[in-house]
Amino acid sequence: MASSAGPGTIDPRLLRAFLAVAEELHFTRAAAGLYVAQQALSRDIRRLERELKADLFVRTTRQVTLTPDGERLLPYARRVLEAQDALLAEFRRADAEQRPLLVDVNSPGLVFERILARARELAPDCELMARFESGLTGAAAELLAGRLDASFGRFAGLDPAIRDRLEQQPVRYEPMAIVLPEDHHLAALDAVPLDALAGEHVYAGAGNPRTLEWTDLARRLFEGRGIEVAPPAPLAVGAEEFQRIMAKKRNPVLAVVDFPAMPASVLRPLVDPVPLSPVSLVWRRGLAHPGIDALRAAVAELAAAEGWLQRPADGWIPAMDARLMMIRS
Known part of the structure; x- marks a missing residue:
């Protein structure tokens, strides 16, 4: 490097900043990966360069590249951070074993x-x-x-x-299924073809902020098939509440094949295709x-x-x- 007089200590945070930029070769992406502001990341890189008395990156408006000193630092930074991560993981594990x-x-x-x-x-x-x-x-x-x-x-x-x-x-x-009122016209089938749900409003958690991923999956499945996601309904907790809401709303409910049995309803696998x-x-x-x-x-x-x-x-x-x-x- 530019000087043979090395620093006494280096904050590992600065090495993490360096490694992020070295791997991305892009300050904005590196900052996003570290969950820090780009200005803070640039400040840490400048501080590391001052401590090492070396330029680590060549910055232009088009690209970021490592200098020879940056290339030289890279394997050392990786080894130091790997050792620190291993040390912290060991002590976190020891602490974790004491809690459920x-x-x-x-x-x-x-x-x-x-x-x-x-x-x-x-x-x-x-x-x-x-x-x-x-x-x-x-x-x-x-x-x-x-x-x-x-x-x-x-x-x-x-x-x-x-x-x-x-x-x-x-x-x-996990294969998906449909929960139907026991007197629904599709309840007599052993398996329900997906196209048979055309025209139905199927409940898939709409309005529940805790199950957005499930509602999104339903919308992707129903798209172009003439099936609508049912509007929000009260969240039913327990078999009795499920039965009451099912009887009142009568909307089929999107579920999975392992969904537990509920009173006054039937569970049927979906087929043609089998949604997963x-x-x-x-x-x-x-x-x-x-x-x-x-x-x-x-x-x-x-x-x-x-x-x-x-x-x-x-x-x-x-x-x-x-x-x-x-x-x-």
Whole structure:
């Protein structure tokens, strides 16, 4: 570098700023990735250059490139930050082992309870506590606030800025179904062709801010098929309330094949095509806890044993969901 007299210490935050710019070669994108203002990022880079007495980047109106000193610093910065991350993860893990892991299983009776039960078997010394948040959009806010540790749902349905702060592991392509009043004209069918719902107003959580990802999936599925998303209805909690609202509104309800049985209604799988609800295990980025390891192992085990990640030939799924379901954190 330009001077043989090195600094006494370097703030790792400055190295993170340098690494972000070095990898993006773009200050605006690097600042967005670090969730800082571009001016603050530029200020940190200038401070690092002063401390090292070296120019690290060549900046023009068109591009950003590394100088020879920047190239020289890059592998050292990576090693220092990897070591710091490992150190912090070790101490976070030690601290995490002393507290329970809070796991959202959405609603009682769904497949996520099986995953939780298997994770408890795999990590008997951990306390994994069930929570019922009902909706990944709502659960994601709780994850980022630290009031929840893990949840399940449609990862692609979250805002990209939220997804960037979370990690995910694909769990299942869950076939979708329809809940019908038991005297509905389609209730006699063993399976309901999607086109048979044309003209229906199907409830899919519209108006519920905690389930925006589910309503969005429904709209994508119904588009061009003559099916409408039913207007908002009171949120029914429990079988009796579900029965009362179903009897009053009489709207079919979009669900999944594992949806628990409800009184005075029938559950029928959807076919032609088979619409799929893409489900991931979702947790806060950087969270270290043996309970998360157990959940991930349980997901991998059950998905492999039961073929949860095998898409049927006539399965339907949005392209954006298909791409994200191929990614393993």
